[in-house]
Amino acid sequence: MAEYYQTSETATKDYLKTNWYKASYSRVKDAVIDAMKKMGYEVTNINDDYGELFVVGTNFEVTFTIFQMTVSETSVDMYFIPKMIFDLGKSKKIITEIYAEIAKRVPFIGLALHK
Secondary structure (H helix, E strand, O other), rough: OOOOOOOEOOOOHHHHEEEEEEOOHHHHHHHHEEEEEEEHOEEEEOOOOOEEEEEEEEOOEEEEOOOEEOOOOEEEEEEEEEEOOOOOOOOHHHHHHHHHHOOOOOOOEEOOOOO
């Protein structure tokens, strides 16, 4: 079982790179919450002081970190903890699907823009 997956500006794999959106913190936060609910996952905690959201899925837990760099440039990173005995690429698929759902709600501008 994999321990965890963490997205970042310096990740070497594209699916683990920070995703940037052209929107404010609150708009991106709302997009993440809406995407998680649509995908059937439970948002268990929202902490605006640290820009974090905690989400529980059937086979995983994820902490989102949302950071507003400028008025219209906000990033989303994930700390993804799978709860599957055999991952077999499922974590990569879920992470990719989550980012795709967020991008349906706010304009995606790029990966790892501020290394």
